[in-house]
Amino acid sequence: MSYKKNTIVNRRKKMDNSKLFGEAANEEQLLKNNYRKYRGENMDIYYNVAICEHAGECVRGNPLVFEVGRKPWIIPDNGDVASNQSVINRCPSGALKYLAKEKN
Numbered sequence: 119m120s121y122k123k124n125t126i127v128n129r130r131k132k133m134d135n136s137k138l139f140g141e142a143a144n145e146e147q148l149l150k151n152n153y154r155k156y157r158g159e160n161m162d163i164y165y166n167v168a169i170c171e172h173a174g175e176c177v178r179g180n181p182l183v184f185e186v187g188r189k190p191w192i193i194p195d196n197g198d199v200a201s202n203q204s205v206i207n208r209c210p211s212g213a214l215k216y217l218a219k220e221k222n
């Protein structure tokens with residue numbers, strides 16, 4: 119693997135978009151920080167348009183979940199939790215966050 123590719127992979131591994139300002143996110147903080155909620159059965163996804171870099175990782179990652187122009191543009195239930203987490207963790211700006219729901 120080239121140095122550049124390796125660096126990108128390593129950078130991607132460090133992203134954890136279940137966190138906000140380095141701490142485990144919660145809904146109250148996300149809404150207070152201008153994230154909009156997109157409700158799903160097993161996870162909710164949150165998006166802050168003001169900090170989106172329009173890098174497109176989300177729509178390339180899973181266009182069934184993230185589709186610009188559709189309303190709502192994010193449908194969490196169109197993907198499974200693990201793959202949604204993986205796509206959201208590639209969001210470089212932190213504009214996407216997620217909270218998985220615990221099932222009993």
Ligand code: SF4
Pocket residue numbers: 169170171172173174175176177208209210211212213214
């Ligand atoms: S991956 Fe993040 S920064 Fe890129 S377009 Fe999607 S929400 Fe915006």
